[in-house]
Amino acid sequence: MELKSLRMFVDLAKSLHFxxxxxxxxxxxxxxxxxxxxxxxxxxxxxxxxxxxTVVLSEAGKQFYQFAEQxxxxxxxxxxxxxxxxxxxxxxxxxYCSVTAAYSHxxxxxxxxxxxxxxxxxxxxxxxxxxxLEQVExxxxxxxxxxxxxxxxxxxxxxxxxxxxxxxxxxxxxCQVQQxxxxxxxxxxxPIILPEYGPARxxxxxxxxxxxxxxxxxxxxxSGHEALVSMVALGCGVGIVPRVVVENSPVKxxxxxxxxxxxxxxIDLGVCCLNQSKDKPLIQAFFEAIKSYQSDQ
Amino acid sequence: MELKSLRMFVDLAKSLHFxxxxxxxxxxxxxxxxxxxxxxxxxxxxxxxxxxxTVVLSEAGKQFYQFAEQxxxxxxxxxxxxxxxxxxxxxxxxxYCSVTAAYSHxxxxxxxxxxxxxxxxxxxxxxxxxxxLEQVExxxxxxxxxxxxxxxxxxxxxxxxxxxxxxxxxxxxxCQVQQxxxxxxxxxxxPIILPEYGPARxxxxxxxxxxxxxxxxxxxxxSGHEALVSMVALGCGVGIVPRVVVENSPVKxxxxxxxxxxxxxxIDLGVCCLNQSKDKPLIQAFFEAIKSYQSDQ
DNA sequence: AACTGTATTGCAAATTATGCAACACTGCAA
DNA sequence: TTGCAGTGTTGCATAATTTGCAATACAGTT
Numbered sequence: 001m002e003l004k005s006l007r008m009f010v011d012l013a014k015s016l017h018f019x020x021x022x023x024x025x026x027x028x029x030x031x032x033x034x035x036x037x038x039x040x041x042x043x044x045x046x047x048x049x050x051x052x053x054t055v056v057l058s059e060a061g062k063q064f065y066q067f068a069e070q071x072x073x074x075x076x077x078x079x080x081x082x083x084x085x086x087x088x089x090x091x092x093x094x095x096y097c098s099v100t101a102a103y104s105h106x107x108x109x110x111x112x113x114x115x116x117x118x119x120x121x122x123x124x125x126x127x128x129x130x131x132x133l134e135q136v137e138x139x140x141x142x143x144x145x146x147x148x149x150x151x152x153x154x155x156x157x158x159x160x161x162x163x164x165x166x167x168x169x170x171x172x173x174x175c176q177v178q179q180x181x182x183x184x185x186x187x188x189x190x191p192i193i194l195p196e197y198g199p200a201r202x203x204x205x206x207x208x209x210x211x212x213x214x215x216x217x218x219x220x221x222x223s224g225h226e227a228l229v230s231m232v233a234l235g236c237g238v239g240i241v242p243r244v245v246v247e248n249s250p251v252k253x254x255x256x257x258x259x260x261x262x263x264x265x266x267i268d269l270g271v272c273c274l275n276q277s278k279d280k281p282l283i284q285a286f287f288e289a290i291k292s293y294q295s296d297q
Numbered sequence: 298m299e300l301k302s303l304r305m306f307v308d309l310a311k312s313l314h315f316x317x318x319x320x321x322x323x324x325x326x327x328x329x330x331x332x333x334x335x336x337x338x339x340x341x342x343x344x345x346x347x348x349x350x351t352v353v354l355s356e357a358g359k360q361f362y363q364f365a366e367q368x369x370x371x372x373x374x375x376x377x378x379x380x381x382x383x384x385x386x387x388x389x390x391x392x393y394c395s396v397t398a399a400y401s402h403x404x405x406x407x408x409x410x411x412x413x414x415x416x417x418x419x420x421x422x423x424x425x426x427x428x429x430l431e432q433v434e435x436x437x438x439x440x441x442x443x444x445x446x447x448x449x450x451x452x453x454x455x456x457x458x459x460x461x462x463x464x465x466x467x468x469x470x471x472c473q474v475q476q477x478x479x480x481x482x483x484x485x486x487x488p489i490i491l492p493e494y495g496p497a498r499x500x501x502x503x504x505x506x507x508x509x510x511x512x513x514x515x516x517x518x519x520s521g522h523e524a525l526v527s528m529v530a531l532g533c534g535v536g537i538v539p540r541v542v543v544e545n546s547p548v549k550x551x552x553x554x555x556x557x558x559x560x561x562x563x564i565d566l567g568v569c570c571l572n573q574s575k576d577k578p579l580i581q582a583f584f585e586a587i588k589s590y591q592s593d594q
Numbered sequence: 595a596a597c598t599g600t601a602t603t604g605c606a607a608a609t610t611a612t613g614c615a616a617c618a619c620t621g622c623a624a
Numbered sequence: 625t626t627g628c629a630g631t632g633t634t635g636c637a638t639a640a641t642t643t644g645c646a647a648t649a650c651a652g653t654t
Contacts, residue, residue, distance in 0.1 A: 001300050003339075018632060028613050033633060035611095042300075044589045045379050049576060052619050052631045060379050067375045071368060078364045082342050082357050154649085279346060292341045315601055325644050330602060332642095349600045349650050451618085572619095 001042055003075060005035050006068040009047065012036065013065045016055040039064070083116065090119040091282050096136070097145035098129035099226050100245040105145060105161055105269065113289040120282060128224045129242075130198025136272055142283055143273035147199040147242075157278045159287060164267040165243045166203055168258040175235035181258065191219030191237030193228055200225065203264050204240040229255060242267055298339055300372060302332050303365040306344065309333065310362045313352040336361070380413060383582060387416040390579050393433070394442035395426035396523050397542040402442060402458055402566065410586040417579060425521045426539075427495025433569055439580055440570035444496040444539075454575045456584060458591075461539045461564040463500055465555040472532035478555065488516030488534035490525055497522065500561050501537040526552060539564055 004025075012021040012032065022032040040047050045060035057065065097106055102124065110122065125141060132146035136156065148158055170181050180190050187208070195201045201221075208216050219237040222228045225245040232239045233254035246252050271290060277283050301322075309318040309329065319329040337344050342357035354362065394403055399421065407419065422438060429443030433453065445455055467478050477487050484505070492498045498518075505513050516534040519525045522542040529536045530551035543549050568587060574580050 003298050019630085029632070030614080030634075031612055037633090038611095041588065041592050043376070043379070044585065045383075046581065046585060050632070052633085053621070055632085059382065063375060063379060067371060070371065074364060074367065078360060079340070082340070082360060085356065086342075284343065288341065288343060291338070295338050316599085326601070327603075327645080328643055334602095335642095347601070349602085350652070352601085 001039065003072065005039055006071055008032060008035055009039060010065065010068050010072065012048075012055075013057055013061065016057075018055065086116050086285060087118060089117045089281060089285055092121040092123060093282050093286065094123045094125070094141040095143060095145070096125045096127065096132055096141040098132070098245075099126045099224070100242070100248045101129070101145045101269070102126050103248045104244050109161075109271075109286075109290055109293060112293040113286050116289055116292075117285055120285075128196070128198070130195060130201075133272060136274060139274070142277060142280070143271055143286070145269065146272045148268040148270055148272075149199060150202070155275055156272050157275050158270045158272045159290060160268060160270045161290070162269045164269050166200055166240060166264045166267055167243050167246070168238060168240050168264070169229065169232050169246060169255040170238040170258050171232055171235040172254050172256045173233075173235050177235055177237055181238065188215060188217055190217060192216050193220045193222060193231050193237040193239040194218060195225060195228060195241075196221045196223050199267050200240050200242060203267075207240075207264055240264070298336065300369065302336055303368055305329060305332055306336060307362065307365050307369065309345075309352075310354055310358065313354075315352065383413050384415060386414045386578060386582055388579050389418040389420060390583065391420045391422070391438040392440060392442070393422045393424065393429055393438040395429070395542075396423045396521070397539070397545045398426070398442045398566070399423050400545045401541050406458075406568075406583075406587055406590060409590040410583050413586055413589075414579075414582055417582075425493070425495070427492060427498075430569060433571060436571070439574060439577070440568055440583070442566065443569045445565040445567055445569075446496060447499070452572055453569050454572050455567050455569045456587060457565060457567045458587070459566045461541055461566050463497055463537060463561045463564055464540050464543070465535060465537050465561070466526070466529050466543060466552040467535040467555050468529055468532040469551050469553045470530075470532050474532055474534055478535065485512060485514055487514060489513050490517045490519060490528050490534040490536040491515055492522060492525060492538075493518045493520050496564050497537050497539060500564075504537075504561050537561070 008021065008025050008027075011024055012018065015021050015024075018029045018032050022029040025032070027035075036047060043060065043064060045064075046058050047061035047064055049056050049058055095106070106124075114120070114122070125135070127135075129147060132144035133149070133153075133156070135141045136144045136146070137153075145161065147164070148160075152158055171178055177191060180186075192204075194204060220231065222231060225241045226249060228239045228241055229246055229249045230251055231237070233249075233251035238258065243257075246255060246257075249255075271287070273283055278287070305318060305322050305324075308321055309315065312318050312321075315326045315329050319326040322329070324332075333344060340357065340361060342361075343355050344358035344361055346353050346355055392403070403421075411417070411419070422432070424432075426444060429441035430446070430450075430453070432438045433441045433443070434450075442458065443455075444461070445457075449455055468475055474488060477483075489501075491501060501513075517528065519528060522538045523546060525536045525538055526543055526546045527548055528534070530546075530548035535555065540554075543552060543554075546552075568584070570580055575584070
C-alpha cells in the first residue's frame with residue numbers, strides 16, 4: 001500500500017471518476033483501475049461499487065478513505081517535524097572544490113542543503129582540483145568535490161556525483177600551434193600544457209604512452225585546470241582538461257576540442273570525506289541532501 | 298512505502314540486526330538493506346546509523362518508528378472494524394453445484410466465507426453440473442459453481458475458480474468393454490456413456506467428430522457425472538468426465554484413464570451469477586471471500 | 595596477518611507495474 | 625432497434641522495479 005496509491009484513492013473518492021483522477025495523477029485509467037484493485041485485494045474489501053457508468057464509495061471505501069487521509073496527514077506531519085529538526089542544525093561546513101566545480105556542480109547541491117539547513121554556515125575554499133583529496137586528508141576541510149583517483153585510499157568515503165568527460169583542447173586563434181595541428185600533426189613537436197599532477201595529467205600520460213609517439217613536448221605545467229584553459233586559449237599549446245572546465249570558462253570560445261584521438265577515460269567526480277567524518281551531523285546532513293537531490297533527477 | 302516495509306523496519310528497529318530481521322521476514326539481508334534504503338529515500342532522512350558492526354536508530358529513525366507502529370496499528374483497527382461489520386451481515390445464500398464440486402471446490406470457499414460471515418445461512422442444492430446455469434437464470438439459486446460454456450450469455454457474471462482437465466475413462470474390471478479397448482480399439486463398436494448435455498458432452502462430440510471414426514455407439518446418457526462414473530466402473534462402457542469427478546468418486550479405483558487420444562479442452566470452472574445479482578450484499582461478500590481466498594494461494 | 599561476522603552492492607533473473615488497444619457495457623438519441 | 629459516446633476493465637507486451645546470489649568492504653578479535 002503505497003502513499004501514492006492512497007493519494008490516488010483519496011482523489012478518486014472525491015471525484016468518483018476514473019478518467020479525471022487518472023489524468024490528475026498522470027497515469028492511465030487502466031493503471032488507476034489496477035491501483036484500486038490492488039488496494040481492494042490488500043484490504044480484502046471492495047472500496048467502490050462501479051460499472052461503466054457509475055462509481056460510488058462502498059461502506060468499506062468510506063472507512064478506508066478516512067484511514068487514507070489520516071495516513072497522508074501523519075506522513076506530512078512526520079516530514080514537517082523531521083525537516084524542522086533538520087533546520088535547527090547549526091554549525092560551519094568547510095568545503096573544498098575547484099573553481100569550475102564551484103560553478104558547475106556545487107550550486108544545486110548547496111541550494112538543496114541550505115533549503116534544509118538554513119542555519120549552517122558554508123565556508124568554501126576553491127583551488128586546484130588535484131589538491132582536493134589532500135585538503136580532506138589534512139582535515140583542512142570537511143569534504144571536497146574531487147575526482148576519484150584510480151586507487152582511492154580506504155580512509156575516504158566517496159559519493160559519486162557525475163561522470164566528467166576529459167578532452168584535449170587547442171587554441172582557435174591563428175598561431176603557430178594551430179598551424180601545427182592543422183598540418184603535419186606530430187605530437188612530439190606540439191607544445192603541451194599539463195596540470196602539475198592529478199587525474200587529468202595521469203590520463204594524459206597514460207594516453208600518450210599508449211600512442212607511443214616519443215617524448216611529450218611539455219611546454220608548461222600549471223596549477224589549476226582553469227589556468228590551463230587560459231594558456232591554451234592564448235595559443236601557448238594544447239592541453240587536457242575536463243570538458244566541464246572549458247564549458248565554464250570565459251575563454252571557452254577561444255579553444256577547440258581535438259577529436260578522434262582515441263578514448264580518454266572520463267573522470268568520476270564526487271563528494272569525498274574521511275571515513276571518520278561521515279557520521280558528523282553536518283556532513284551526514286549534506287550527504288542526505290545530495291542523495292535527496294539526486295533522487296529527484 | 299509498503300506496510301510490509303514498515304513491518305520490517307519496526308522489527309529491525311527492535312533487533313538492530315539485519316540478518317536476524319531478514320530471516321524473520323523470510324527475505325535475504327540484501328533485500329532488507331534495500332527496503333530500508335528505499336524508506337530512507339522516500340523520507341529523505343537516514344533511519345539508521347550503521348556499518349558492518351553496529352546498527353543504531355537515528356533520531357529520524359526513532360520518529361519514523363513511532364509513525365510506522367501507528368500506521369500498522371491503524372491498519373489493524375481498520376481491518377478489524379471492516380471485518381466486524383462484515384460479520385454482521387445476515388441472510389440466506391442459495392448455492393447450486395454438482396456433488397463433486399460440493400466436495401472438491403466449494404468447501405474452502407465456504408469456510409473462508411463463513412469465517413467472515415458466520416451469521417449467513419447457506420442453502421446448498423446439488424445436482425447435475427449441466428443444470429447449473431439454468432438454475433441461476435431461473436433465479437432458483439443465487440449463484441452456482443459451473444463450467445463455463447463456450448458462449449456465456451451476457452446476462453451472467455462468471456468468476457474463474459479452476460481449470461479442470463477432462464478425461465475419457467474405462468472400467469478396470471475384466472469385462473467385454475475392457476477386452477474391446479485392449480484389443481482392436483474400434484471406437485464405433487465401444488459402448489459410450491455420455492452426460493445428457495453440458496460441457497463434457499459437447500467436448501466429447503467435438504472430439505469424436507475430429508476423430509472422424511463413424512457414428513458413436515452411445516450406450517446410455519446419464520444425468521450427472523457421478524452416475525456416469527459409476528456406470529463406467531460397472532463395465533457398461535467408456536465415458537467422458539471431468540477428472541475431479543473421478544478423483545472424488547468412491548469407485549475411482551474401478552476406472553482407468555484412457556490416454557493418448559488427443560487433447561480434450563479442459564473445463565473452465567467458476568462461480569456464476571446473474572449480472573443483476575452481483576451487487577447484492579451477500580453475493581458481493583461471497584465474491585470478496587473468493588478473491589481473498591484466491592489471493593492467499 | 596588471518597579470520598569471522600555483518601551490512602552493502604553489482605548484476606542477472608524474477609516479479610510487478612504500466613499503458614496500449616481492444617473489449618464490455620450502459621444510457622441516450624435517432 | 626441501431627448506432628454512438630463515454631466509461632471502466634482486461635489481455636498482453638514492454639518497461640520498471642525488486643530480489644537474491646555472490647562478491648565486496650570493513651571492523652573487531654585472535
